[in-house]
Each structure stands twice: as structure tokens, then as C-alpha cells.
Amino acid sequence: MTTTQQLTPLRGVKQSPLEEFFTSGHRTCQGCESALVMKLMIKAAGPRTIVLGSTGCMYVANTTYYSTPWVVPWMHTQLGSSGSAALGTAAGLKALMRKAKMKDEPINVIAFCGDGGGVDMGLSAISAALTHNDYNLLILLYDNESYANTDIQVSGSSPWGANSTFSPPGTVHRIMNKRWKKNMAGMLAAGHPQVRYIATGCASYATDMMNKVRKALSIGGPTFIHTFDPCPKGWDYDPMYSHELGMLAVQTGIWVQYEVEDGKITLNGPSRLLARGRPRLPVEKYLERQGRFAHFTKEDTAYFQQQVDDMWERWWIPGVVPPGMAEE
Amino acid sequence: MSTYAVEVVYRGIFQKRLSGNICRSIVLASRMEGKIGTAFGRYGDSPERNGIPAKYFAVVADDALELEEYLAQYEPTQVDATIVVDDTLCKGVESWAWYGLQPINALTKPGGTVIVTSYQDPEQLKEDIHVKDEPYNLAIVKGSKSFSGLWVYKDDHTDVRVLGALARVVPDMVSLESYQKAILQQWKTEAKVVSSQRSHERVHISPVEPGEGNETEPYSFEMPGWQEMEEALVIPGIAQGGGFRGGEGGFEPVRSAVFKKYSTRTMRPVVNFETCTKCTLCWLQCPDSCFDVTPDGLYDANMEACCGCGVCEDVCPVPNCITMVNEEAFVDNDSQYEHWQKNRDDYMGWLEKKIALGKSERRSHGFHHVGQYQEENAMAEVGSDD
Numbered sequence: 001m002t003t004t005q006q007l008t009p010l011r012g013v014k015q016s017p018l019e020e021f022f023t024s025g026h027r028t029c030q031g032c033e034s035a036l037v038m039k040l041m042i043k044a045a046g047p048r049t050i051v052l053g054s055t056g057c058m059y060v061a062n063t064t065y066y067s068t069p070w071v072v073p074w075m076h077t078q079l080g081s082s083g084s085a086a087l088g089t090a091a092g093l094k095a096l097m098r099k100a101k102m103k104d105e106p107i108n109v110i111a112f113c114g115d116g117g118g119v120d121m122g123l124s125a126i127s128a129a130l131t132h133n134d135y136n137l138l139i140l141l142y143d144n145e146s147y148a149n150t151d152i153q154v155s156g157s158s159p160w161g162a163n164s165t166f167s168p169p170g171t172v173h174r175i176m177n178k179r180w181k182k183n184m185a186g187m188l189a190a191g192h193p194q195v196r197y198i199a200t201g202c203a204s205y206a207t208d209m210m211n212k213v214r215k216a217l218s219i220g221g222p223t224f225i226h227t228f229d230p231c232p233k234g235w236d237y238d239p240m241y242s243h244e245l246g247m248l249a250v251q252t253g254i255w256v257q258y259e260v261e262d263g264k265i266t267l268n269g270p271s272r273l274l275a276r277g278r279p280r281l282p283v284e285k286y287l288e289r290q291g292r293f294a295h296f297t298k299e300d301t302a303y304f305q306q307q308v309d310d311m312w313e314r315w316w317i318p319g320v321v322p323p324g325m326a327e328e
Numbered sequence: 329m330s331t332y333a334v335e336v337v338y339r340g341i342f343q344k345r346l347s348g349n350i351c352r353s354i355v356l357a358s359r360m361e362g363k364i365g366t367a368f369g370r371y372g373d374s375p376e377r378n379g380i381p382a383k384y385f386a387v388v389a390d391d392a393l394e395l396e397e398y399l400a401q402y403e404p405t406q407v408d409a410t411i412v413v414d415d416t417l418c419k420g421v422e423s424w425a426w427y428g429l430q431p432i433n434a435l436t437k438p439g440g441t442v443i444v445t446s447y448q449d450p451e452q453l454k455e456d457i458h459v460k461d462e463p464y465n466l467a468i469v470k471g472s473k474s475f476s477g478l479w480v481y482k483d484d485h486t487d488v489r490v491l492g493a494l495a496r497v498v499p500d501m502v503s504l505e506s507y508q509k510a511i512l513q514q515w516k517t518e519a520k521v522v523s524s525q526r527s528h529e530r531v532h533i534s535p536v537e538p539g540e541g542n543e544t545e546p547y548s549f550e551m552p553g554w555q556e557m558e559e560a561l562v563i564p565g566i567a568q569g570g571g572f573r574g575g576e577g578g579f580e581p582v583r584s585a586v587f588k589k590y591s592t593r594t595m596r597p598v599v600n601f602e603t604c605t606k607c608t609l610c611w612l613q614c615p616d617s618c619f620d621v622t623p624d625g626l627y628d629a630n631m632e633a634c635c636g637c638g639v640c641e642d643v644c645p646v647p648n649c650i651t652m653v654n655e656e657a658f659v660d661n662d663s664q665y666e667h668w669q670k671n672r673d674d675y676m677g678w679l680e681k682k683i684a685l686g687k688s689e690r691r692s693h694g695f696h697h698v699g700q701y702q703e704e705n706a707m708a709e710v711g712s713d714d
Contacts, residue, residue: 013609014608018578018621019579019581021568023582023617024617024633025425025583025586025587025633027380027425027589029340030378030379030592030637031378031615031639032377032378032637035616036613039617047568063563065424065426066551066586067563068565071566071568071569071582072565073565150375151478163479206613232694233376233377233378233478234478236477236480236694237477237696238638238691238694239379239638240637241642243639243642244642288697288698289695291479291480291695294479
């Protein structure tokens with residue numbers, strides 16, 4: 001395994017690097033949390049980084065019409081191929097360095113994908129990339145819970161009951177998205193036990209997210225981070241509240257912040273406190289702020305709450321490992 | 329033989345349903361009187377983003393052949409009426425990279441009309457709207473901007489009020505009676521018909537002379553030809569930024585030169601540097617990296633990059649340190665920090681004045697809670713019938 005850049009953890013927001021490698025001039029929505037994820041991701045990774053982006057908002061909005069906000073090298077790749085692009089780039093760099101065609105130095109390789117590109121289409125390629133232990137790469141999944149770029153279609157990551165172009169609530173059938181969100185990071189951690197680092201994050205907790213990116217890049221081998229990004233367009237709320245909704249999702253227990261490092265699972269931040277018994281906020285506080293849940297009745301909210309309660313009370317590890325072995 | 333075209337300039341997503349309603353109703357109403365029409369969104373706007381200026385068109389012709397002939401162009405180059413559903417768009421619109429700042433009346437044909445929904449008077453609006461070489465009319469439908477999200481529509485009758493005004497300024501395209509038939513057919517409520525009637529009677533129309541208006545030159549870009557582009561669509565990256573204003577200390581990123589994004593803004597943050605605790609949150613949480621870091625550790629929102637989302641106000645832990653103020657209260661994009669550096673007392677006075685002028689208690693963007701729009705509409709009906 002080639003060496004990696006040793007990026008030191010940030011101790012608090014005041015240590016955030018001043019430099020921006022993803023700057024202004026992207027055509028994202030007002031209050032776009034995914035754009036913030038890009039900014040924090042590359043702020044944490046630093047200038048010696050190659051970023052690959054599969055199709056989605058962060059490709060289309062960021063690099064439309066012969067323009068870009070990226071300072072670091074960035075390349076587009078197809079919707080389902082963030083995994084293959086990351087692997088190919090890491091392997092290419094390694095080969096070029098071995099043949100002395102470029103300076104031998106650790107270069108971060110990050111491939112990002114949206115939930116459409118990652119949770120749905122790119123899952124097999126991500127899984128494949130995570131089995132190649134010889135290459136240092138990070139796959140970052142920015143999850144805004146729908147195909148937001150093409151005007152909000154349901155993805156495997158959309159929450160139960162949410163309004164979308166593919167699941168408009170009707171008078172007869174109110175709940176049109178009957179699927180529950182995939183447990184992406186948990187699934188990848190369970191399926192690729194040799195991967196040294198898998199984490200979930202949220203840009204509302206910026207330092208935590210940047211440190212996770214730093215740890216993923218420093219630890220070596222293929223790594224994976226799943227971020228939870230409130231989307232003012234698809235979730236239908238005032239763009240001002242992107243930050244608050246991220247925090248609410250964590251505090252209600254809907255989104256669980258954790259990392260799996262060398263097989264050891266740690267919940268962090270507020271999720272850790274919730275696991276230790278701090279009361280969770282009712283999910284209603286989160287649901288009532290968004291137009292995509294405006295059609296919910298009390299029963300729907302109660303069902304949603306029940307699912308979240310189950311996750312915290314019945315799962316082996318909340319948000320990570322579902323209910324355990326059958327009793328003998 | 330006559331073909332009419334109308335454009336609706338709106339804020340992406342926030343007014344997508346509103347502009348769709350307006351253009352669809354025009355087409356439906358044209359059918360009511362035996363004409364034919366079509367409505368379509370501008371291709372380049374897709375995918376739409378919150379707040380970024382977008383356009384919808386409606387074209388009405390006497391028969392199918394005429395319509396077909398008219399549509400044999402990428403999009404209308406001249407329109408009979410430009411409908412502007414948010415008055416801050418009057419400052420000009422930049423919808424994507426390389427597009428430059430387009431005057432709001434760019435497509436309005438000589439003698440045509442710009443219809444604006446606004447509480448401002450014509451003189452105030454003309455400070456924003458760029459000058460034109462030909463005369464045109466300015467029509468004002470009194471009202472606040474109607475914003476809603478993708479799923480929950482704010483049905484405050486702005487759609488039908490615009491239609492009522494349109495029947496007044498372009499009477500030959502479609503008559504008020506036909507609009508009202510189309511309104512009744514779609515919404516099945518007399519209230520909306522009455523709203524269109526009132527707006528038809530009350531719309532304020534005034535002529536604008538050539539050369540009257542905002543005289544500043546809107547910025548534009550020269551697009552590279554295909555021969556200047558690099559192979560395999562290689563785009564030059566952004567240069568690494570450096571110290572604040574090119575000096576020592578602080579940080580100022582280099583920003584995209586070809587997309588400024590500030591025409592997306594309906595509100596802008598004003599910063600009270602005296603109470604700032606340098607907590608970094610506004611700077612760190614800004615999705616558009618619009619804050620320049622000054623050598624003394626303060627954060628100066630760059631008004632060419634800020635798109636006015638308001639996240640900074642929300643994350644700021646100090647009460648009234650960052651305040652979102654209506655964009656109408658401003659004429660330039662000057663640096664607030666430089667102003668404050670030059671003359672602190674003058675800046676504090678300016679700050680107070682702007683907040684008094686343009687801070688609104690209620691945000692107009694998107695969804696807040698179930699039933700809110702109904703509450704607001706009920707309040708509006710009680711409050712005034714204008």
C-alpha cells in the first residue's frame with residue numbers, strides 16, 4: 001500500500017483551513033447543503049487532491065456551460081461509476097508513479113456520487129472499489145434523498161411517504177413512496193469488513209464531517225462516507241434552514257452519525273448522546289418543517305416515529321445493525 | 329394574422345408553479361376564443377434551482393400553421409409582454425454561466441409592456457430596470473412576491489391577478505372574458521375570477537421613454553468559440569486564492585469570473601462588525617463561499633457571490649449580528665467591511681437605515697408549516713382588498 005497524506009484532525013471550527021478549493025460561482029440552489037459538503041470535503045482534503053464526480057446536482061450545477069468553481073482537478077464520470085472512476089484513477093496514479101512518469105507523492109482521490117448515483121445505480125461499482133485494498137480512495141455519497149437534479153424523483157434513499165415527482169400524494173392513495181431508506185453505510189460496512197473506514201456525516205456538524213474526510217483519506221485503502229444533505233428544493237423548506245434541518249435529523253434520531261474504523265463501530269456527536277439515553281426530539285419537529293411531508297396525517301407521523309423508535313430500541317446498533325440473531 | 333408572445337420571468341422553483349399557471353391559463357384561454365397557443369419553459373433553465381432566474385413563454389396564434397411558423401426559432405426574440413413576478417428581478421437576471429446580466433426588458437418589444445408584481449412605485453422600479461432605446465410601458469400589479477416551494481403552492485391569486493392585468497395591456501391576444509372562463513374551468517372558484525377582474529381594473533400603467541431607467545452597463549461575457557476550447561472539454565480551473573484583497577493575512581478565494589450568481593438574491597445579509605465574535609460559522613456554513621476572511625478575522629460577505637440563502641443569519645449565534653435585508657433596499661454590491669473600515673459611524677448609520685428599510689419579519693421563501701399559506705391568505709383578505 002502506498003502511503004497516504006497524514007491529515008491532522010481539526011480541534012474545533014477555529015482550526016478550519018482558510019483556503020477554499022471549491023469556490024463561488026456554482027449554479028446550485030440557495031442554501032444547498034450538498035454544495036457545502038463539497039466545500040468542506042475539499043477544505044479538509046487540501047490541494048493535493050483529485051476529485052471525480054458522477055452525474056447529479058454536484059456535477060450539473062457545478063460545472064454547467066464551460067465553467068467551474070473547482071480549484072483542484074475535477075473530472076466528471078457517469079452516473080453509476082463513481083466507484084470505478086475512483087479505482088481507475090487511484091490505480092492510474094500508482095502506475096504513473098511506479099514508472100516514474102510523475103513525482104511519487106501521496107495524492108488524495110475522492111469520488112463523489114449522489115444518492116441516485118450511489119445508493120441506486122452505482123452500488124455495485126462502489127462495492128467493487130471497496131474490495132480493492134491496494135488503492136487509496138474515498139467515495140463520498142452526498143445524500144439529498146431524491147434525484148434532485150432532475151426535479152425530485154424517488155431514489156432508494158428517499159424517506160417513507162415523501163412527496164416527489166414519482167410519489168405525488170393523491171386523495172385516494174396518500175402515501176405513494178412505501179419504501180424505507182436504504183441503510184447504505186451499514187450495508188457497506190457489513191459487506192466489506194476489510195475496509196478500514198466507513199462513516200456517516202452531516203455538514204451541519206462541519207468539524208466532525210471534515211475530520212471524517214481527513215481520517216478516511218489518511219487511514220489508507222478504499223473508504224466510504226455517507227453525508228446527509230438537506231435539500232431546500234426537493235424537501236420544500238426555506239433555504240435558510242438547511243443547517244437546522246440537518247441538526248434536527250440527527251437530534252430526532254432519523255439520521256445516525258457513526259464511524260466504523262477497523263471494524264469498530266462508534267456513534268458520534270449527538271447520536272452518541274441519544275444512544276446513552278438523551279431523549280430524542282419527536283420526528284414531528286423535523287417532518288413539519290418540510291413541504292414534502294405536508295400531506296402527512298397524525299397516523300403517518302406516528303408510523304414514522306414508530307420506525308425511528310424501533311431503530312433505536314430494537315436494533316442491535318441503532319442506525320447501523322438491524323435486530324440481532326433469532327433467540328435460540 | 330397575428331402571433332403574440334409573452335414571457336414570465338420568475339425565481340426558479342419558488343415560482344415554478346405560479347409561472348406555469350400563468351402560461352397554461354393563457355393557452356387555455358386562447359382556445360376559448362378559437363385561437364391556438366402553446367406554453368414552454370426555457371430549455372437552458374433546466375434543471376431549475378431555487379431562486380435562480382428562469383423563464384416561461386406562452387405563444388398565441390390564430391391558427392396552427394402560424395404557430396408552427398413562429399415556433400421555428402429557439403425561443404421568442406421579442407415579446408408583447410414581459411411578466412416579472414418578483415420585483416428584485418428588475419435589477420437584471422443572470423441565469424447561468426457566460427449569460428451575463430440581462431436587462432429585464434431585453435425581450436420586450438417596442439411599445440410592449442413590462443408587468444411587475446410589486447409594492448414599489450414606477451419611479452423606484454425604473455431605478456432598477458435598465459434603459460432601453462425604444463419606448464415601452466410599465467404596468468404594476470400591486471402585491472408582494474408570491475414564493476412557494478415545489479410541493480405546497482401558495483395560492484394567493486397572484487396568477488389570476490397577472491392574467492387580469494395582461495388582458496388590459498395586451499387586449500388583442502386574449503380577452504378578459506376568456507381568461508375568466510379558463511380560470512373558472514381550472515380552479516372552480518368565483519373568488520379567483522373576481523381577483524382577475526379587480527386587477528384588470530386597478531393595474532397601474534405608465535409609459536417609459538427611451539433612455540429612461542438604470543443607466544449602468546450590465547456586464548457581459550464573450551463566449552469562447554469552439555476553436556478556443558480545449559480538447560475533450562477541458563475547462564480551466566479556478567486559481568488558488570490568497571490574502572484579503574491581495575495583501576497579507578486573511579483569505580479571499582478567487583471566484584468564477586463567468587457566473588456571479590447575485591441576481592439570484594432577493595435578500596442580502598448585512599453584518600454588524602461591532603458585535604461579531606469571529607465564531608467562523610457564517611463563513612464555514614456558507615454553501616457559496618461568499619465570505620472573504622479579513623486580516624483581523626472578520627467575515628465580509630462578497631455581494632457578487634452571495635445568493636441570499638440566509639444560512640448565515642440562521643447560524644450566527646449573536647442576535648442581530650447578521651440580518652437579512654430585502655434586496656430592494658440596495659443599489660450596489662459594495663463591500664460592507666471596507667465601508668466600515670473607512671467610517672465606522674457612517675457604516676453603523678447605514679446599517680441601521682437598511683435594516684429599518686428592508687428587514688421583514690416574515691420570510692417569503694418556501695414552506696414553513698402546514699396551513700401557513702391558508703392563514704396568510706385569510707389574513708390578507710381581512711387586511712386589505714387591494
